[in-house]
Amino acid sequence: MNLVLAKTETGRALGDIFTASQGRLPGMGRVADVRRQAFEAYEHAGLPHRRIEDWKYTDLRVLMREVQPLALAPNAAAIERARAALKPHAVEGASKLVLVDGVFAPALSDVAGLEAGVNVRSLREILDDNGSDARADLLLTKQTDAMISLNAALATDGVVLGIADGAMLSRPVQIIHVATAASASAFTRSHVKVGHNVRATLVESFIAAEGARSHQANDAVIVWIGDGTELSHVRLMADAVDAINITSQVFTVGAKAKLNLFNMTSGAAVSRFQGFITLAGEGTELSINGVNLLRGKQHGDMTLVVDHAVPNCTSREVFRAVADDRAHSVFQGRIKVWPKAQKTDAKMMTRALLLSDEAEADNKPELEIFADDVACGHGATTGALDDSLMFYLRARGLSEKEAQALLIQAFVGEAIEQIANDGLRDLVTANAQRWLEMRQ
Amino acid sequence: MEQQMPLLEVKDLQVRVDDREILHGLSLTVNEGEVHAIMGPNGSGKSTLSHVIAGKPGYEVTGGEILFKGENLLQMNPDERAAKGVFLAFQYPVEIPGVATMMFLRTALNAQRKARGESEYSTPAFLKKVREVSNSLNIPQDMLKRGVNVGFSGGEKKRNEVLQMALFEPSLCILDEMDSGLDIDALRIAADGVNALRAPNRAMIVITHYQRLLNYIIPDVVHVMSRGRVVKSGDKDLALELEASGYAQFEDAA
Numbered sequence: 001m002n003l004v005l006a007k008t009e010t011g012r013a014l015g016d017i018f019t020a021s022q023g024r025l026p027g028m029g030r031v032a033d034v035r036r037q038a039f040e041a042y043e044h045a046g047l048p049h050r051r052i053e054d055w056k057y058t059d060l061r062v063l064m065r066e067v068q069p070l071a072l073a074p075n076a077a078a079i080e081r082a083r084a085a086l087k088p089h090a091v092e093g094a095s096k097l098v099l100v101d102g103v104f105a106p107a108l109s110d111v112a113g114l115e116a117g118v119n120v121r122s123l124r125e126i127l128d129d130n131g132s133d134a135r136a137d138l139l140l141t142k143q144t145d146a147m148i149s150l151n152a153a154l155a156t157d158g159v160v161l162g163i164a165d166g167a168m169l170s171r172p173v174q175i176i177h178v179a180t181a182a183s184a185s186a187f188t189r190s191h192v193k194v195g196h197n198v199r200a201t202l203v204e205s206f207i208a209a210e211g212a213r214s215h216q217a218n219d220a221v222i223v224w225i226g227d228g229t230e231l232s233h234v235r236l237m238a239d240a241v242d243a244i245n246i247t248s249q250v251f252t253v254g255a256k257a258k259l260n261l262f263n264m265t266s267g268a269a270v271s272r273f274q275g276f277i278t279l280a281g282e283g284t285e286l287s288i289n290g291v292n293l294l295r296g297k298q299h300g301d302m303t304l305v306v307d308h309a310v311p312n313c314t315s316r317e318v319f320r321a322v323a324d325d326r327a328h329s330v331f332q333g334r335i336k337v338w339p340k341a342q343k344t345d346a347k348m349m350t351r352a353l354l355l356s357d358e359a360e361a362d363n364k365p366e367l368e369i370f371a372d373d374v375a376c377g378h379g380a381t382t383g384a385l386d387d388s389l390m391f392y393l394r395a396r397g398l399s400e401k402e403a404q405a406l407l408i409q410a411f412v413g414e415a416i417e418q419i420a421n422d423g424l425r426d427l428v429t430a431n432a433q434r435w436l437e438m439r440q
Numbered sequence: 441m442e443q444q445m446p447l448l449e450v451k452d453l454q455v456r457v458d459d460r461e462i463l464h465g466l467s468l469t470v471n472e473g474e475v476h477a478i479m480g481p482n483g484s485g486k487s488t489l490s491h492v493i494a495g496k497p498g499y500e501v502t503g504g505e506i507l508f509k510g511e512n513l514l515q516m517n518p519d520e521r522a523a524k525g526v527f528l529a530f531q532y533p534v535e536i537p538g539v540a541t542m543m544f545l546r547t548a549l550n551a552q553r554k555a556r557g558e559s560e561y562s563t564p565a566f567l568k569k570v571r572e573v574s575n576s577l578n579i580p581q582d583m584l585k586r587g588v589n590v591g592f593s594g595g596e597k598k599r600n601e602v603l604q605m606a607l608f609e610p611s612l613c614i615l616d617e618m619d620s621g622l623d624i625d626a627l628r629i630a631a632d633g634v635n636a637l638r639a640p641n642r643a644m645i646v647i648t649h650y651q652r653l654l655n656y657i658i659p660d661v662v663h664v665m666s667r668g669r670v671v672k673s674g675d676k677d678l679a680l681e682l683e684a685s686g687y688a689q690f691e692d693a694a
Binding site: 386387388389391392393394395396397398399400402403406407409410411413414 | 494495496497517518519521522523527528530533534536537538539544547548549551552555587604608
C-alpha cells in the first residue's frame with residue numbers, strides 16, 4: 001500500500017484550489033459528497049511520485065511544480081480562438097464535440113448533426129440536474145489512482161456520449177479539447193457508453209489555441225463497450241509544448257468485441273496517458289497501440305494495464321517511442337491474467353528509438369499471470385538509428401535529416417499499421433509526418 | 441585541343457581505420473567511358489577504397505586526395521557525392537523494413553535531383569521509368585512494393601542495386617564485389633544490367649576477388665591491389681593471368 005503522509009507544496013496548493021473551486025463545480029447533494037470523498041482519497045495518496053511503483057518514471061512532485069487554478073469559463077473571444085485552432089485538427093466528416101478550457105462548447109460542436117443512435121449531453125448538465133442521485137456515479141470508478149480521484153473531485157465538465165445497441169455509425173465522433181487560457185487548469189471527465197453490436201469510430205484530440213500558456217489538463221474517460229461491438233479509437237495529444245496533460249481512460253469491455261485503440265503523444269511538456277482496460281466478456285479481441293514522438297525536454301508516459309478477467313480473450317500491444325534532444329519517454333505495460341482467464345493470448349512489444357545521447361526511454365513490461373493455460377509474451381528494446389541503414393540511404397542521395405525521417409517513419413509505422421481503420425491510419429501517419437517535418 | 445579532365449583522380453590516398461593504416465598511398469585515374477576492374481586478395485583494401493569514395497563514416501583519410509570532376513570529393517557528404525554522380529553498389533545491400541522500395545526510390549531520386557537544382561519527377565514519369573528499368577532487369581513489380589531488400593534473395597538484392605544505378609544515372613558506378621553470393625544465372629542477369637549502362641559519359645569501377653565476373657563485364661583496365669596499394673595495372677588479360685597464377689606473387693612484391 002502506498003501511504004504518503006508528507007504533503008508537498010503542490011499538494012497543499014491543490015487543496016486550496018479545491019476549496020476555492022466549490023462555486024465552479026457542478027452538482028450538489030450526493031455529487032458534492034462524492035467529490036469530497038474523492039478529494040480525501042487524493043489527499044491520502046498525495047501527488048504521485050517516484051516511490052509509487054506505477055509512477056516510478058513520472059514523478060509529478062518534480063515534474064509538476066505548481067498547480068494552476070481552474071480556468072475560467074471561456075468567453076466569446078476564447079471561443080473564437082478555439083474555433084480558429086480547431087480547423088486543422090477536425091477530422092473530415094466527423095461529428096465534433098468540443099470542450100474549451102474544460103467546458104463543453106455547444107457553439108463549436110455538431111450536436112444537432114449527430115447520427116441516429118448517438119446521444120450526447122454535457123457532464124455539467126447532468127450533474128446539475130438535481131432530480132437523480134445516480135448522477136453521482138459518473139464521478140466514480142473502481143480505479144484508485146490518485147489522479148483519477150483528483151479528476152472526480154474537480155471535473156467541471158465533459159461529454160456523456162451514448163451509442164445505442166445496433167448502431168452502425170458511418171461517421172466518426174471526435175471529442176476535441178482546446179486550451180485557450182494562460183496559467184490555468186482544466187479537469188474534464190467524459191463517459192462513453194457503447195451498446196451491443198455497435199460499429200463506431202471515436203477520435204480524441206488535445207490542442208492548444210493562441211493564448212494558451214502553462215496550461216494543465218487532467219482528463220478522465222470512462223468507457224463501456226457492449227457485446228459484439230467494434231470500436232476504433234484514436235487519441236492525438238498535441239497539447240502546447242509547455243502544457244501538462246494527465247489523462248486516464250478506464251475501459252470495461254463486454255464479450256466478442258473488437259477494440260482497436262491507438263494513442264499518439266506529440267505534445268505537452270509533461271504527459272501521462274494511463275489506460276486501464278478490463279476484458280470482462282469472453283471472445284474479445286483487443287489491439288491497443290501507441291506512439292510517443294518527443295523532442296526538447298518533453299516527458300511522455302504511456303502506461304497500460306490490461307486486465308484479462310475472463311477466458312478466451314486476445315490482447316496485442318505495439319508501442320513505439322521516439323525521443324530526441326533531452327526528451328524522456330516512458331512505457332509501462334502490465335498484463336494481468338486472472339485465475340479463471342484460461343486460453344488468454346496476450347502479447348506486448350515496445351521499442352524505443354533514441355535520436356540523441358541525452359534522450360532517455362524507460363520500458364517496463366510486467367506480466368502477472370494467475371492462470372496456467374495461457375500464451376503471454378512481451379519484448380522491449382531501446383536503441384539508436386542503425387548506422388549501416390543511415391549510410392545506405394545517404395549514399396543514395398538522402399540528407400541526414402531525410403534519411404533519419406524515413407527510418408523514423410518506418411519505425412513508428414510498425415505501431416501505426418496496427419490501426420485497422422484506413423482513415424484513422426492516414427490521419428495518424430499525417431500527424432507523424434508533420435512532427436518529422438519540424439525536425440528538418 | 442585541351443586534354444579532357446579525368447572523371448576520378450585518386451592521388452596518394454592514405455586511409456586509417458581504428459589507428460591501422462589500410463591504404464598506403466593509393467593512386468588511380470579513371471576517365472569517362474572506361475570500365476576499371478580492381479582485383480586483389482581479401483584484406484588488400486578494395487572495399488575500403490569503395491567506401492572512402494562513397495563517403496562512409498569511420499575511415500580517417502590521413503593523406504592524399506580524391507578529385508571527382510575536378511572537385512574535392514572528400515569534403516562532401518555521402519548524399520552530396522550521390523547527387524554529383526557517385527554511385528556505390530553495395531556488397532551487402534541492407535534491408536530496410538517499413539520503407540517501401542518504390543517510396544525509397546522516389547525519395548532518393550528526387551533528393552538527388554533537388555540537390556542538382558533539377559525539378560522533381562512527376563508521378564507518371566517516375567512510374568514509367570521504374571517500370572521500364574525493372575522490366576529490363578526482370579524485377580517483378582510486387583517486389584517494389586515490399587520493404588527495401590526485405591526478404592529479397594541475394595540475386596534480387598544485387599538486381600535492386602542495378603535498378604537504382606539505372607534510375608539515378610550516375611557518372612561513376614562502383615560495384616563492390618557484385619558477384620559475391622550469386623550463382624551463375626543471377627550473376628548473368630546483374631551483369632547484363634550493368635553492361636546496358638555502359639556509356640561514353642559514364643565510368644565504372646568493378647571490385648572483385650575473382651576473375652569470373654570479368655567474363656561478363658569486360659574491363660578496359662585491370663588493377664591489382666595488394667596491401668593497400670595498386671601494385672600492377674594492365675588490360676583485361678591481366679585478370680586471366682591472375683586467375684592462372686594467383687595473388688601470391690603480388691603479395692610478395694608489396
